[in-house]
Amino acid sequence: MSFGQGGPEWGSGSTPDWAALAEQAERHRSRRRRWLMAGGGALATAAVAGIVALAVVNEGGGDGASDKPSSSLPAPEDLPSSSDAQPTFKDEPPPPPPPRDFIADAEHDKAPLSAATLFPAKRITVNGHSYKLASTSTSKNCAQAAHAGLGPVLTGNDCDTLYRATFTSNGLAVTVGIAAFEDAKTAAKVKKQYRPNLVALPGNGVPDFCRTVTCRTTANSLGRYAYFTIAGRTNGKESGPSDTQAQKVALDGSNYAYARVLQRGRAQSSEAAKEPAS
Template sequence: MLVGGGALATVAVAGIVAVAVVNEGGGKSSADPSSSLPTPEDIPSSPGQPEPSFKEDRPPAPPEDFIGDPQKDTAPLSTETLFPDETVTVNGRKYARAATDSAKKCTSGAQAGLGPVLEKNGCGRFFRATYERGGLAFTLGIAVFDSKAAASAVKAGYKPNVASLSGGGVPTYCRSVTCRTTVNALGRYAFFTIAGHTDGKPAGASDEQAKQVALDGSEFGYGRILQRGKDQSAAEASAR
């Protein structure tokens, strides 16, 4: 009797626990825990995420892409765009613009052997400007061609020299005396300088002042042509 009563008591307790579990499960129990997870149909839908919208980011084209190709190098080209400032500073030295000139016949701005070299390589326009400082002056000549190869050929076959340009208080100079000259090319442009004393004094090999003025003129020309390419590159980038 005692043993039997103990078994009944155990069963009764177990029954109570089972009822409690059933009631807590909401009237249904399952050994599979995933059955209590919400189904996709039970999850409320959310609005779709917007797609990003922005322009393609690309760096500006190199300036040389413009100044080397006549199809891209379409900005206005004149003495006003090449030599816009009345004064320029090169390597800390200030020069005043005295005169400018442009010609479709390139040989009109050249003397000695330079004219035939320009003509042979198809020079289309020739621009000149003279700048003066303390009795010294340089004339910068910029020749325009249809290709980078033509400008490079002029540099390689260079024979002096660009004709000095007088005006604006600068007399005719460097026509019958020794003067300093330079030549270079950038893109489809070849450019030249001739520099010397405005009082007619020769500027020989030992004349460091005249040499520096000629180099300043060449550096100024390089900068002006490169700036032309930079301006066109920036304009294209801003238009995207």
């Protein structure tokens, strides 16, 4: 009896070759395992590919992919027409320039200018201190209202006009001088070049003061205006560094000049705001 090709042969009356039969059976089992592993890997790959495909389909969430239009999108007839999308503008004029722009130069500073417009009140209160207006003066030749130090500075920078006013309080007096120039740059230059000092203005009960004695002075600028003060005792006594009262009066006069010049800008800005409406 014999097996097929490659199988063991039994001779007549002989016993089977058990070692050969065992080796042949082992070869069949090894071949079967290799085919099963290869098939299993292919199945695993197919399963992973199926999971990825499912994830791609369901990436947008919801109940799954659909070829139906989304219910959240507006219908064509609900979309705005081109006429509905036109921009709208409020019919409002632009705001006027800030007050400082109006006092920056002579071109924009067109409000009436005089001692009366700069010093309109007969009584003023500055920092809680009350003062009475004694007298005012206007000098087209600015150097005539200034001493030797300040006069050339005013003339050299083409001072247009120097307006002065004297205020009194409890034996003290302060003369405030406001000088007009072409522009803010020139006024700032005058402040930097300042030399003493403004001539004190007497009158209406105020004697000639701060002529030959030490007094307190200030100098500053705002817009196209430079402003100065000189303050001291009306009894003729000097007001040196230790005279803190005269110093406060000089500073009050300077603060008042600043407020009056700034008010010019504010008034012109307010008028400009009314012009479009009228």
